[in-house]
Amino acid sequence: MSREVHTIKCKAAICWGPEEPLTVEEIEVEPPQSSEVRLRLLFASLCHTDVIRRSGFRYPLYPRILGHEGVGVIESVGKGVTDFKEGDIVIPSFIGECGDCENCKSAKTNVCLKYPTNFNGLMADNTSRMSVKGQKLYHLFWCSTFTEFTVVDHNYIVKINPELQLAHASLLSCGFTTGFGTAWKEAKVHRGSSVAVFGLGGVGIGAIIGAKLLGASKIIGVDLNNRKKEKAEFFGMTDFINPKEIENKTCVEMIKEMTGGMGVDYSFECSGAGSVVNEAVEATVMGRGITIMLGGAEKNASISCLALLGGRTLKGTTFGGIKPRSDLPSIITKCINKR
Template sequence: MNLKDQKGTITCKAAICWEPDKPLTVEEIQVEPPSVSEVRVKMLCASICHSDIIALQGFPLALYPRVVGHEGFGVIESVGEGVEGLKEGDTIIPAVIGECKECPNCKTGKTNMCYKFPLNFTGLMLDQTTRMSIKGQKIYHMFTCSTFSEYTVLNSNLVVKVNQAIDPWHASFLSCGFSTGFGAVWKEAKIEQGSSVAIFGLGGVGVGAVAGARSLKAGRIIGIDLNEYKKSKAEFFGLTDFINPNKLNGKSIADKVREMTDGLGVDYSFECTGVESLLNEALDATKTGSGVTVFTGAVVQKHVPILYWTLMAGKTIKGCLMGGVRPHSDLPQLCTKCINKEFDLDGMLTHQVDLNEINHAFELLKQPECLKVVVNMG
């Protein structure tokens, strides 16, 4: 039962990580009312992303106790002072970065790298405090989101109001993973009609990249994954060819891609796994003189060697966060596409669990038939 005291603090359940590589515990925590420019959200569902896994392991900062989770869908329960354009009852998705529309980057419209609301690794709100605690001990947030809690507090700029017509699960997928892949193709690479594309990794991000490539009418969409099950899932979103690296008999992935493209390589490649060894494969798989490689995956290593002469062959590497998608300018467009069935996110959902089964959800992700897990918050 969720209880609100006279000061407006809510007692509710959340999944807490107390130390790395240990099971989460579902316990009652206290969530304070929203402060200035903040909203408190009742989470309806959340989904799990690779970034949650590495955050539990202490990347990039070992902050404990902590409530992770950054994909989700919810309803605004209360609004703090100074919040504009949002009200109680609005349906929203969280965003890991903001869009102030005033800083130099936001004004150009060329990037989603907002100076005022960058990706936050501190585990704290913008005023360097936390809105969550357990028995008087502070709890760190994740990107100021913490969606694995029945209630959470976010800065209002990190909240995107979405049409109530959208399916809650679909909205959760759009809040990070799928949008990152789709955006990498749409906003960062801006691929041309008829382009050839290679996508390394067919998880939530990779499937988003497949859907983005089909939306922009790519001529050939090659997916690379060790999991044969992902092939049929990605074909649902527009995949035309599939490579399983375990079946190449010693041949490199890049060599196989060139073999499939008249010896040239692809116009664009998208690295969606965060596996360091695949970064150079993705680069090597593109065309000499014009190939573009976009890195989307969260790589734990701070320094990754790049094959210099491969890069000097006139190729381009581009990194991105959230696929270059701007939360307030672009995410609503993706939500509209979803509602209009321009892509069907039912094809991503493979498992559902309740909050008290959160550890089982992370185990499910290790199964070959698992693509996305939704955590129903009740």
Template sequence: MSRSKEVITCKAAICWGVGKAATVEEIQVEPPKATEVRVKMLCSSVCHTDISSLQGFPHNQFPLALGHEGIGVVESVGDEITNLKEGDLIIPTYIGECEECENCVSGKTNLCLTHPVRLNGLMPDNTSRLSVRGQTLYHVLSCATWSEYVVVDVNYLLKVDPTTNLAHASFISCGFSTGYGACWKEAAVETGSTVAVFGLGAVGLGAISAAKMMGASKIIGVDRNEMKKEKGEAFGMTHFINTNVSDKSASDLVKELTGMGVDYCIECTGVASMFTESVEATKMGTGKTIAVGIAAELVVPFGLLAIVFGRTLKGSVFGGIKAKSDLSIIAHKCQKQEFPLEELFTHEVPLVDINKAFELLKQLDCVKVVIKM
């Protein structure tokens, strides 16, 4: 019997305040409203932003239903939904794409004005479909993927092929696609150009994959974990720099390999000191750096001379990927197994052991932790 009009009680990972450990508790999930979809989550994964959310980023609203990467199946739809049905496999996204607003038609940005990034932890009508112990539950961005069920506005969902690998689809819902898009959409890397990628987590490996796809002649991975060398090479990296084994700066080490620096640098670490280094690693006058890593400190020191000498630093959300037109292309490549995404899958934990995921992320061999729902 359909439960489309019923409140569902299920388990979810939540946090009750800044710095507090996550707990797995029973929550209530309301039916979807007219333009909403209730989703049964099948697979989720952990991104660095999930760690930041425990510290009050991107908002300070608690209690907080955690998670933003994942894939699920449609459980029920609102009365006005015509493009999705029960049983469809979908990826929740944290940006929308109306294809009509000034930003969407400009071709200059993926940040839709009609369906913007949700930074207050609520649905577009500024309410929530989630509650715990009678209290409103907020989510990190457009939804909460570390929950057995969640309600998402239809404009933040992408339907994918039912044969898609669930874990791999979870990876492209944020991290991998962010890096991939940074090279593909934001930097628009040209054939024969040179690229440096700072930080070889899932985001950085996505950037390397796109650099290879775009025909870069030299793809330099920069990390302080020697174990990332093998991962980088699996995605197309041609050179590796371990910053832990040299007293020289990361930018100087990149220049030793290239002479004048790279054409493009993708900064994925979010480490404050690396912002200046990533810009200085590019060519004077023409170098371009795309910053996708979120720093622990939202205000960071920056060396002005790095920019004064003609280089460009550009910020990016979701790597410039549009939620429908671009992510669908990546999803198709994922379904056709065009990326070695199995290289990202290093650990798995059940939802009830969610705090173990945060411990696993500290291990040198950890890239992505999959949460089994």
């Protein structure tokens, strides 16, 4: 006989409005409904996307619990959930993978048509499982990890090997994996190629590691913060540019000098700054350069069409092209093996 599942009271960080400081308050988390699980969060991490959502960009939904990077243990399961059980260690994901839709069967994309990203801050039945002071709380995507307990649709969680350090598992649920996956699945970086990474945060470091593992011979990192140089070099960066310290040259000109005047084969925009997108495109080689935008650039970003007329390619990505259930296990194995 299954145990009775009750509403839980716990602590969570609440976002009450644009740019307002988060406040830690007691909330109520309801039992999981059909096709849902309730998680006890073990670790959570911060992503630039959380900062953007806090500001209200695209969907100003408040009060809200932010956070979409995390790892947790299943505390209880709702009706119809048969592939997970209490005690499983899982990563919540902001995209799903049904395995059956046209996109999932394709090798071209990881954007599932049956289980897409959720932007309305509610569960599948358009209600919330969390509240504060009697007021409905909006989720972030299907996740909301800045809380001790959360409820997630089971189609958006991935069971993980518990041998992985769980603090590291949190970083795999978005930032690092987005960068790593972009080099691996989206760009398909080839051996001996040249790469430029704009922005050396968690996403950028992931792109550097992916490019190195795939055999890139030159990996140029670009960042305004010199403190990131040493860590990026440890993970495989070969050259570093701080645009603030360049005299009489642009960042693009510096990159072309480092690549025999041609530009890099691949560039990854990981900073989130709209003005950087065009630099990333112009830094690639004419005719075959590929730029991938990962940073969630602000809404007023503009793209120069002239830079693309020379045969360059610019594309966006979701989660670095990674399919949560098909691809994450191999990344987890690489982490366990310290690759």
